[in-house]
Amino acid sequence: MARKSSTPTMWEVAERAGVSQATVSLVLNNVGGSRVAEATKVRVLDAVEELGFRTNAFAKSLRSGKSGMIGFISDEVASAPFAGKLLKGSQLCAWEAGNVILSVDTFNEPELEAAAIDMMLSYRVQGVVYASMYHRVVDVPAALAGIPTVVVNAQDRAGLVSSVFPDEELGGYTATKHLIGAGHTRIGMINIQPPDSDLPAGIGRLAGYRRALSEAGIEQDPRLLRYGSGIVEDGFDLTRDLWNEGDRPTAIFAGNDRTAWGSYRALESLGLHAPDDCSIVGFDNQDTLAPYLDPGLTTVALPYEQMARRAVELLLAAETPTQNPIECSLVRRGSVASAKVPA
Template sequence: MAQRPTMHDVAAKAGVSQAVVSLVLSGRYAGRASEATADRIREASADLGYRTNLQAKTLKTGVSEIIGLVGDDVATSPFSGQMIKGAQDRVWEDGNTLMTVDTGGDSLLEAAAIDTLLSHQVRGILYTAMYHKELEVPEAALETRTVALNARDLSGRIPSVVPDDETGGYEATRILLEAGHTRIGMINIFPGEGIPAARDRRRGYERALLEAGITPDPDLLIAGEGIHSSGQEGARALLGLADPATAIFCGNDRTALGAYQEIAAMGLSIPEDVSIVGYDDQDILRDYFHPGLTTVALPFLAMGERAAALVLDPAAPAETHAIPCPVIHRGSVAPPKGR
């Protein structure tokens, strides 16, 4: 087996000292080596096929260039790809690698994953949830720099990054108010609002109505479960009232798809008879909406980037960072019929 090239070999080929090679390959050469020298070292490294010995580097510094991401169902969530990409791109900018572990919600696997990451002396951990929730981060994770992603740490000991769901619910309702609707229903995504996303989106909906001088009507608020059938049942109930809704804010796009189908089954049209606004902007559902669904997007790419920046900054305070949810305007909103 051929012997691996060493840093000494790179230094000899580039005509510099081993110390300069170390500075350039670690990215700490500003003011100590010229760009021409740095380019020559990188070229020599590439020609020789040299790779940094990360294990030796970890032994020397006491920390590896790895950020761990531990999540409950990140491998199966339709949203996690963008969140992981945002985090991965950001840690890579600083020369780190993201190591992802999906625990499937298994507490024993989670504990083992955190223990393994700590044994690798990771630089930090992103403790991630499949959907926006409030939770307590395991004590073991606090042995290194940890940030809660798509979750709020109830203990307040670490930074948390979440979507700004209340403002998102507010903006969704404002779209319908600005179109001229006053009978606006909402089909929420969780009974009893046991998750922050359901609670905050409803708060935003009610705040927008109150600001417009409209008292929220309990008959126009459907609990829902965030599934297709909730949209069907909710739309039927809201449009069957003595004073029916003329517009519906659906707490997620799956609910909106059910509402679309029920409205069509009733012989009505969107947006001529009923306006609809969704939430999530799920790309896997986007092509099923005719006309296209106006919705509020979850900012997973930006959330991943922010959380990664925070885990790389040990001085950042333990605050909650609510990331804005942008509105995506399409064709499902129009003024009320007759206006």
Template sequence: MTNRTVGIKEVAAAAGVSVTTVSHVLNDVAYARVGAGTRQRVHEAAQRLGYGPNRLAQALRTQRSGMIGFISEEIATTPHAGRIILGAEETARARGYRIMIINSTSTGSQDSKESQVADLLDRQVDGILYATMYHRKLAVPKNLAGLPAVLVDSEDISNTVSCVIPDEVGGARAAVQTLIDAGHTRIGMLNNTDDVPATHSRLRAFKDTLADAGLPFHEELVQSEPSEVPGGHQAALRLLKPESRPTAVFCYNDRMAMGAYRAAAELGLRIPEDVSFVGFDNQELIAENLHPPLTTVALPHYEMGAWATENLIDAIEGKSDLRLFAAHPTVLPCPMVLRDSVASPTHDGPSSRAATYSAARSNT
């Protein structure tokens, strides 16, 4: 059957419920008292019959288009951050909405960003998601104010638009604690040089985690460069000098870790036998394919996209007020992804070190 020959009455008959119940289930009416079993039966009947809602009739009745605008600062072309879009798209589809994407740039002018918001509004979107390439604070386009909108991976400097961001501090603390738990007491850091929230929060977490463990902080064990592969390489060459070498290194991101692996190889150091590494971001194309695979921290890209979309739709449908979230960012956890780049700093040889740390991991 096609959508033109199946209506809500047919779905109700197939599911053995009233037309009102079907309407409440398919429109996700908040106050409807419908059991989980009945909801499942309605959805299964609708799917089996090929029923699809009449979008034009819905728009006329609800004054909503069922479309969400998504302004993407370059993340549409970035493999790891692209999961923000996936989380948004899958969540929107589950709620009966569709995503309309405009790809922007982080260097665009405020006028160009306001023009992009206007383009989406001209197409009658019900709300807007605004996602940035990396966690930063920004001045939102003026015409975004007052709209149902959520920032993803960024913060509004005026605290007027709701936002969702990663737990930079918690992720960095977990990374450093992983090295401490493996037995390392002399730990270095490769940091970014950009003035962005992650640069400062990850360094602060590094210092605080060392302090909590009773370990000293050594200024010379932090080396900073631009957060790309060449920067990680240059910073690691300075950090891994024989006279002051740490036994483990926390890297600002996986790209810097990739450069650090190269530096370690040039210096004749084995990973993790001579030096352990932990990264940040879980860029799978990098982390999984380094040798050995990199232990790292995962940024919750999918989860941020899903949270932002879920809460935006709730606001569009009058089920929540986004202004309640605007004063403080919603912070989502950054889980550890354990691989093979960390071992205990023992003097028993490579196999014993790896075995010692593997045993410790299996007991946690």
């Protein structure tokens, strides 16, 4: 004797509710104008819950052309400790709109990326969020040309799809203006990339630093600018280098939180302490680092969840491609103090 399937069928739902299978289908697919009585809908939904019935989503997608899924293709976002908030924001926004996220990290492997795109097309995803772990200019794969796509935490080089990315210049401006507001006029900056780099993060943050100084009427002193690579060791070495200048800075804008950590360590090695001897502002707001420095690091937060939400909204709206810079907000902690008045 064949074993009875443990998976409840639409026929069993209909039998439990005392209606036809057609009525069950109308209720589950929320067909407008079906004139199914409210009491009947309640009986059907109760039967669905009691039996644990689940619709065949793949079969439904074949009929309707809509799967209720949104693809999320990234380099290493899902496995990154802080950029993973991009995936979280996408999931939450998709869920609110009645969709789920189908996510793949490709680790920059072209073959894996091609396979991920093929899989998502076979599942008839409504569109694809193409994400990057860090802000850069990307080339959207040609295989996505026929499907709605939005780039997030990056910018589409060709401008054929919408891009959502952090407003790096405004972030650098906000960080520097905060130090100026505390009375500092000798403000050093340690950038996170060399002068010839084309990455938007360092370019934008430096431009914001310069704009804030210019707006405040503070002369830009090239001796206060250093170029690192965004690692703790560079923050350490370049802070000590700044300290060897004849007219030392009273504040430092570090291009990211790891660089700021290096600045903390450099001050300590000199018998100094932030913010008493030098105020420090970082960038990123890494939640595994910034709150736990001593004192807690004042920094500018990358808006991962806000970017992801905006990307999904644009994807579902299917609007004309646009550029969407998202504000990076200041997170105040204890690393900034008022500038000391010379004796």
